[in-house]
Amino acid sequence: MDADIGRLYAERGVAGVRPRFSMALIRLHHRGPMTVKELAGQIDVTHSAMSQTVTAMRREGLVETSTGSDARTRTVALTDRGRALVPFLEAEWRATERAWAELEAELPYALTHVVDDITAALQRRSFLDRITQQLDRPPDGADEPRRASGDQSGREHRA
Numbered sequence: 580m581d582a583d584i585g586r587l588y589a590e591r592g593v594a595g596v597r598p599r600f601s602m603a604l605i606r607l608h609h610r611g612p613m614t615v616k617e618l619a620g621q622i623d624v625t626h627s628a629m630s631q632t633v634t635a636m637r638r639e640g641l642v643e644t645s646t647g648s649d650a651r652t653r654t655v656a657l658t659d660r661g662r663a664l665v666p667f668l669e670a671e672w673r674a675t676e677r678a679w680a681e682l683e684a685e686l687p688y689a690l691t692h693v694v695d696d697i698t699a700a701l702q703r704r705s706f707l708d709r710i711t712q713q714l715d716r717p718p719d720g721a722d723e724p725r726r727a728s729g730d731q732s733g734r735e736h737r738a
Contacts, residue, residue, distance in 0.1 A: 584675065593664060595639035599632055601668045604641060604657065608665040612656035614647050636661070 584598040606621045607613065613621070619629035633655050636642045641661035644653045657665075683689055 600636050604661055604665055604668055607657045612654050614652045614654055618655055
């Protein structure tokens with residue numbers, strides 16, 4: 580789906596913008612300059628991920644950075660180019676949400692419910708705990724990794 584959004588950007592002449600930039604650019608437009616840490620919190624990603632995104636956005640001329648209140652922080656602000664793209668990005672965001680709702684209505688189950696159920700299950704028991712438990716189980720042959728080709732049996736066929 581991100582690839583299709585990227586193709587939409589290309590079709591509309593929005594060069595150098597990746598889907599992962601959208602929310603950061605929109606938030607900067609509405610809230611003004613922020614530190615990388617604040618922006619990461621707004622988007623709910625790690626500081627490291629946002630730092631990489633800011634670097635990529637700066638390379639495309641969408642944001643500029645300056646030293647924050649101390650030498651360890653960077654403040655991120657929109658450039659004129661970044662600011663000019665926000666109306667399109669907001670319209671695309673709303674259209675994407677409507678397209679998602681349309682897609683989800685075609686499915687026999689709501690993907691948002693699946694995500695909620697997975698989140699609840701992982702809150703009960705972390706994925707790390709689940710992996711650790713599986714590593715600690717004695718091998719019985721039935722736990723061999725499934726082939727990437729889609730072998731539904733869970734076993735590789737050997738000659």
